[in-house]
Structures are given as structure tokens and as C-alpha cells.
Amino acid sequence: MEGVLYKWTNYISGWQPRWFVLEGGTLSYYDSQEDAWKGCKGSIKISVCEIQVHPSDFTRVDLIIPGEQYFYLRAINAAERQKWLVALGTAKACLTDNRTKREKELQENTEALKTKMSELRLYCDLLLQQVNKIQESSLAETTADSGEVGDETGNLVKSTCTTFLKTLEECMQIASQTFSPDLLSQTPPGSPPVATIKPQKDDSGIPTQAFLDSCYAIVPVLDKLGPTVFAPVKIDFVGNIKKIQQKVVSDPESFPTLQSIVLHEVETEVAQVRNSATEALLWLKRGLKFLKEFLSEINTGMKDVQGALNNAYGKTLRQYHGWVVRGVFALALRAAPSYEDFMAALVSHEGDELKEGFTTGMHRDLDIYLPAMEKQLSILDAVYEEYSLESDEIV
Numbered sequence: 001m002e003g004v005l006y007k008w009t010n011y012i013s014g015w016q017p018r019w020f021v022l023e024g025g026t027l028s029y030y031d032s033q034e035d036a037w038k039g040c041k042g043s044i045k046i047s048v049c050e051i052q053v054h055p056s057d058f059t060r061v062d063l064i065i066p067g068e069q070y071f072y073l074r075a076i077n078a079a080e081r082q083k084w085l086v087a088l089g090t091a092k093a094c095l096t097d098n099r100t101k102r103e104k105e106l107q108e109n110t111e112a113l114k115t116k117m118s119e120l121r122l123y124c125d126l127l128l129q130q131v132n133k134i135q136e137s138s139l140a141e142t143t144a145d146s147g148e149v150g151d152e153t154g155n156l157v158k159s160t161c162t163t164f165l166k167t168l169e170e171c172m173q174i175a176s177q178t179f180s181p182d183l184l185s186q187t188p189p190g191s192p193p194v195a196t197i198k199p200q201k202d203d204s205g206i207p208t209q210a211f212l213d214s215c216y217a218i219v220p221v222l223d224k225l226g227p228t229v230f231a232p233v234k235i236d237f238v239g240n241i242k243k244i245q246q247k248v249v250s251d252p253e254s255f256p257t258l259q260s261i262v263l264h265e266v267e268t269e270v271a272q273v274r275n276s277a278t279e280a281l282l283w284l285k286r287g288l289k290f291l292k293e294f295l296s297e298i299n300t301g302m303k304d305v306q307g308a309l310n311n312a313y314g315k316t317l318r319q320y321h322g323w324v325v326r327g328v329f330a331l332a333l334r335a336a337p338s339y340e341d342f343m344a345a346l347v348s349h350e351g352d353e354l355k356e357g358f359t360t361g362m363h364r365d366l367d368i369y370l371p372a373m374e375k376q377l378s379i380l381d382a383v384y385e386e387y388s389l390e391s392d393e394i395v
């Protein structure tokens with residue numbers, strides 16, 4: 001498949017049209033179709049990246065290799081995105097079978113089933129979005145007493161349903177080859193032939209991998225600000241990300257959300273064991289609150305970075321630190337960057353922070369991200385509150 005997709009570049013250039021070609025399990029992009037002869041500007045292997053649909057932007061799809069590559073893409077419309085998602089999902093399923101002679105039948109089918117299940121989840125997310133859109137449209141129709149539910153959305157749902165059902169059928173075929181008939185007959189009589197799609201609740205859970213990727217995105221800024229002086233902060237922050245990542249790697253299917261991780265550790269009574277994922281998430285949450293307070297001060301127009309850091313520290317982390325760690329903070333504070341150096345640390349290309357529109361763009365983005373960050377942190381606070389997982393331990 002090939003065509004135009006908009007690719008996120010940076011705060012200055014924003015979304016830029018690029019020519020994309022999906023071939024042999026690799027998605028490559030070029031400045032334009034006409035300039036393709038000059039060679040591709042970048043590429044990403046579909047077999048190792050995660051395909052994430054955006055919860056509210058129906059044209060958006062993100063391809064992420066955690067800690068390595070991020071392609072934030074937008075199609076020209078929802079229908080185009082749909083085509084790309086099916087092409088990408090299919091490419092991902094057709095893994096090059098470079099394995100040695102086929103391993104045990106059960107292992108092969110189980111892997112295939114997992115791949116199909118992840119495709120199903122992708123289509124399920126899509127369906128939920130399209131159903132929500134239809135609900136919103138029909139609500140608008142009711143209130144406005146005019147207009148009609150968009151045919152386009154209806155067609156999208158039909159197309160996604162077809163793909164969803166086809167993939168589900170493939171799942172059932174693989175499952176029937178893998179599991180004994182008597183096991184399948186244990187399915188309760190009258191079970192619905194298609195998975196029931198439950199309405200997506202707002203608090204249905206914070207996606208684990210998306211959360212960890214977002215946390216990890218801070219690290220390059222810390223490296224730019226001062227790899228030595230901020231090393232303790234980076235080691236601590238990355239260490240907690242890795243603790244949670246290790247928990248997920250142990251059983252990816254069981255831990256799709258942060259809440260599922262905490263609940264599992266509460267149920268197995270390890271939530272408050274030293275170095276548990278729950279404890280790691282507690283400290284990440286505290287660090288993110290510090291970051292949110294700091295960025296909120298910057299967003300008010302405060303150019304005194306040291307003052308903003310100190311205020312944020314006093315409101316968040318200080319209460320959990322003994323005099324040693326407070327001393328570490330004091331050292332970090334003395335190495336705090338100037339406002340100009342801090343802005344320079346935020347951009348991908350040197351000097352972009354000096355270009356017209358950067359500051360406006362940064363405040364515009366902070367106006368979006370800070371409330372979203374606030375909401376996610378309050379959801380996590382509620383979980384820790386519900387299971388009495390907050391700790392007043394001083395480190």
C-alpha cells in the first residue's frame with residue numbers, strides 16, 4: 001500500500017505531508033511521491049512496532065517501538081486511516097516465518113492466536129470509536145432535530161465489522177485446530193457468537209505501554225539538561241519505568257492497563273513489597289506530579305526555572321524526602337538551566353526554540369497536555385486511595 005500521510009515533525013513544522021510506502025513488512029516514507037527517487041527519509045519495521053489508534057482523533061495512528069522510534073501519523077480522513085490500519089494489521093500478522101522447522105503445533109497456533117487477538121483488539125478499538133461517533137451524531141440529530149448520522153461513519157462501521165468478523169472467524173479456526181473439541185464444547189450454551197462490545201467507560205484504564213512511552217519521552221530532555229548532575233533523577237525515573245515494563249513483559253496479555261497491574265499485585269499481596277510495580281508506579285506518579293507542577297508554573301509565563309522547580313518540589317516530592325535526598329535536590333537545583341537553555345532542551349533541532357511560533361506552540365500544547373496529565377494522575381490517585389497504597393515512608 002502507498003499514499004500520503006501527515007507525519008508529526010516538531011513544534012515548529014508540525015504535521016507535514018509525506019509519501020508512505022508499505023512493502024515487505026516495512027513502512028518507509030519520502031518527501032513526496034515525485035521525490036521518491038531521492039531515497040527514503042526513514043522507515044519502521046511493522047513486525048516489531050505497536051500500532052495504536054488515537055482515542056479521539058479518527059484520522060490518527062501511532063506506530064511505536066518503545067524507547068526507539070515513534071511515527072505519529074494522520075491520514076487525510078477516517079476512511080483512509082481505516083485502509084492503512086487494515087494494511088498495517090495484515091502486514092504485522094504476516095510475520096516472516098524465518099523460524100526453524102515448525103515447532104510444536106500448539107506453540108505455532110497459540111502465537112497465531114495471540115496475533116489475531118491483538119488484531120481483534122485494534123478493530124475493537126476502532127469499532128468503539130465509530131459506535132461512539134454514531135451515538136454522538138444521533139444525539140446531535142435528536143437535539144438538533146435535523147441532519148442525519150453520517151453515511152461515511154456507517155460505512156466505516158460496516159467495513160470494520162466485516163474485518164472484525166473475518167479476523168474472529170480466523171481466530172475460531174485456529175482455536176478449533178488447537179484445542180480439543182470437548183474443551184470447546186465447554187463454552188456455555190447460548191454464548192453470543194460475537195464478543196459483546198461493552199461501551200468504553202472513561203475510566204476503563206490507563207494503557208500501560210502508552211503511559212510508559214510517555215514517561216520515557218522525558219528522558220532525552222533530562223540528558224540534554226545535564227547527563228551528570230541529573231543522573232540520579234534519570235536513574236530513579238528510568239528504573240521505575242523498567243520495573244513496570246518487566247512486569248508487563250512477564251505476561252503482556254494480563255497487564256493492558258496500569259490498574260490491572262496494581263490490582264494483580266494487590267490480589268497476590270505483593271503491592272507493597274519493595275521494588276514492586278505498584279511501588280514503582282507510586283514514585284513515577286509522584287515524579288509526574290512534580291513535573292506537572294513545574295510545567296504549570298512555566299505555562300503561566302514564569303521564566304525563573306529554578307524558582308519553578310523549587311515551588312514544584314515543595315508542593316510534591318519534598319514531603320517524602322529525608323535530608324540526604326533533599327540535598328540531592330538542592331544540588332540539582334543549583335544546576336538548573338536558564339529559561340533559554342530549558343527551551344533549547346525541548347526541541348529536536350538546534351535553534352528551533354528561537355523561531356517564531358515556538359513559544360505560542362509550546363503554551364498551546366501545555367494547555368492541552370497539563371489538564372490531560374492532571375486527569376490521568378487523579379485516576380491513579382483514586383486507585384491508590386481505593387486500595388490504601390499511598391505510603392508516608394521517608395526516603
Ligand SMILES: CCCCCCCCCCCCC/C=C/[C@@H](O)[C@H](CO[C@@H]1O[C@H](CO)[C@@H](O)[C@H](O)[C@H]1O)NC(=O)CCCCCCCCCCCCCCCCC
Pocket residue numbers: 218221222225230232233236237239240274275276279280283286287288290291294309317325328329332336337395
Ligand atoms: C530541570 C530538571 C530538574 C530535575 C529536578 C528533579 C528533582 C527530583 C528530586 C530529587 C530526586 C533525587 C533522585 C531520587 C530519589 C529517590 O530516592 C526517590 C525515592 O526513590 C524510590 O525509592 C523506592 C524505595 O526504595 C523505590 O522502590 C523506588 O523505585 C524509587 O523510585 N525518588 C523520588 O523522589 C522520585 C524522583 C522523581 C523525579 C522525577 C523528575 C521528573 C523529571 C523532571 C524533568 C524536568 C524537565 C523535563 C521537561 C519535560 C517536558 C516534556
